Amino acid sequence: MSEKPRRTAEDEGDRREPEPAPARRSWHVIGLLALGASAAGFFTGIAKEARTVPGRPADDPAAIAPTPGYSDLRTTRRGPNARLYAKAFDRFEDKLPKTTDVVPPQTAEERARVLEARGALRAYDGAPPIIPHAVAGSSTTECLTCHEKGAVVAGRRAPAMSHERFESCTQCHAAASGPPSPPPPPLTQSTFVGASPVASGERAWKGAPPTIPHATRMRGQCGSCHGVAGALGMRSTHPWRESCTQCHTPSAALDGRASTLPPVGGAAPAARGAAP
Template sequence: MNNWLPHFNRSRASRRVLLAVLITAAVSGYFMGLRQTRSQVSLTRPTELSTAQASRSGDAPDRSVPGIVTYSEVNRKRSGPNAGWRSDLHLLIGPPRLALTTNAPPEFRAAAVAQRQTRRAFDGAPPVVPHPITQDSSSACLACHASGLAVKDRTASKVSHAHFSNCTQCHVPAGGPQIPLGDAALREPSSGNSFAGFTAFGPGKRAWPGAPPTIPHATLMRSDCLSCHGPGGLYGLRTPHVERLLCTQCHAPDARLDQRLVAHE
């Protein structure tokens, strides 16, 4: 009758051992989960070092994690591996050229005047554009010509007048129109034209030796004298006193400019 008691006692002991193992595993897993959760939460919390602590420890705050910025600042915020990359045009401007200490020799001035005439139909005409034009707005021209951008041996002439919205209204391509023209009369606009413009006036006259020379050209659309006579202009046209701001205080327009006659054939 009592033969089953030993088996019952052994199975009861086995159940107790199994229950103890399960309880131990459950308790261990619970505490391990709490520990892992606490470590993950600590990683999401920003660690900031106050100014006082930084000054005492001598360590700078960690900059490896980018700061949070507003949406309006995203485009202006420089971050990532290309944060130090700069592609602005004004960074290509070379060092300023040194101004002359004395006036350039006459032969250099004559060479500069001859070079200017190669890009003008006549004396006083707006210069032509010596490069291809892809102008969507005046800002495309002003990107280089507003400040007289100089890159290596290439120099963009600085604008000598106030900024206007349509540069090609006066400055046309040197190679002619950029559109195909089927009419022969349009392809040769100068045929049958007997107009002859002014030639270069020459150097300005002086009232007496040592007096400031007169201005040998018209001043219309030439309000910024330093665009041609400053350090960025041709060597033969540079002035030795760029620090003086009011040019017409000493240099007056030559009266003979208004008395010239257009030469006709």
């Protein structure tokens, strides 16, 4: 007798009936719905407007201030009164006229009074002025508090420096009064006579800008006398113009410079190093 062939699981699986058509369609519908929901969420996400974060302007001190170190934190004043003294000195500058303010009319008498008061503080024209008040002389900061930009203190005008910053003010500016000391020995007799101030500069024609009637060495900051911190009689009507020597020419004679221009109606001077 021949044995019947055995049926395997694969043979049984091949004979399974396929799933009905409605069940297959339901899986297709579920897949399409999931795909549609994903697409809708994706496009909704990319279409949403980004939230705008407010930024700080570049001039905001909190935005540009560097992080202080530990040594700075120990020595720096903090809190609402950190700039208490600085703000007090700022009020001195607030009393000065503004650059765009209209300058009141000035007279020749006012100019003469300014020159007389200016000469009373100097040994001669061009000499450094004395300090008309008591000073401790311990730091340059004491002088710069009022004289760096100019100020008005107790109704008195403190002019700005006419030169760049130096670290020893009392080396040239002697104090008019100081701590008690023995009287100095009498000065040696001298026949030196200092120069006298010039009232005003010359003009090439009526209406032309005047020349500078004094030396310009150590007096390059014209706003010291002619700016908003200057006294009436010396004030400029256009302090906002920064290049003064573009119109007001300095004097070669007062500056101690040899002239390179030929005399009027004469021959030109010989060049340096040229044979006679």
